Amino acid sequence: MAEGKIMNLEELHFLGIKVVYKDLVDKGYEVLNVRKELDVNPQILAKKDDEFHMVVVKTGYYPEMGIILPEVIEQVRELGKKHHSKCWYASVGIANxxxxxxxxxxxxxxxxxxxxxxxxxxxxxxxxxxKDSSEKKS
Structure with missing residues (x-):
């Protein structure tokens, strides 16, 4: 195997975002904003047919795929409701x-x-x- 610097989590995450970005553009989406920070969700805001779309991108090292956590789903779903946006998830796996x-x-x-x-x-x-977790939030 060729020697080189192994991608850290941020580099891996950004490569996953680039994969999803290209796919969205190829499918006719207008990408309005991209956030590459690991702790920011969603990563991509896009528009197609006068509808807004929020895309959460999670990327994993082979053989894994990116995993979305339930708390991220809740957070982005609420944000989507607030901004009248459809919410999507993109799981990416990267192998050498x-x-x-x-x-x-x-x-x-x-x-x-x-x-x-x-x-x-x-x-x-x-x-x-x-029921227990919803009671704790009140």
């Missing part, structure tokens, strides 16, 4: 294309070649809020 083993594939290198696992934007998964 030059890796010869599972371990090497799990270490994508900055400026390297990649295998991308991405199936497009998806509707937010439904989350069940237990």
């Amino acid at each position: 294309a030059n890796g010869q083993t599972e371990e090497e594939m799990a270490k994508p290198v900055v400026g390297g070649e990649f295998y991308i696992n991405y199936k497009g934007i998806m509707a937010f998964p439904e989350i069940k809020v237990s």
Whole structure:
């Protein structure tokens, strides 16, 4: 495997955002804003057919895919309601294309070649809020 600097979480996350950004543009979305910070959700605000779309992008190292947490779903869903936006989730997995083993594939290198696992934007998964957790919020 070629030597190089292994991507840190921020670099991996930004590569995932670039994958989703390109997909949205290719599908006719007008991307209005992109936030690449790990702790900011959603990452992409886009518009298509006079509707706003908020996209949360989560990226993982091979063999994993990005995972969205229930609290992020709740936060972005509320933001979407407030701004009359549809909410989407994009899970991206990145592998080092030059890796010869599972371990090497799990270490994508900055400026390297990649295998991308991405199936497009998806509707937010439904989350069940237990009665106990909703009582604690009041």
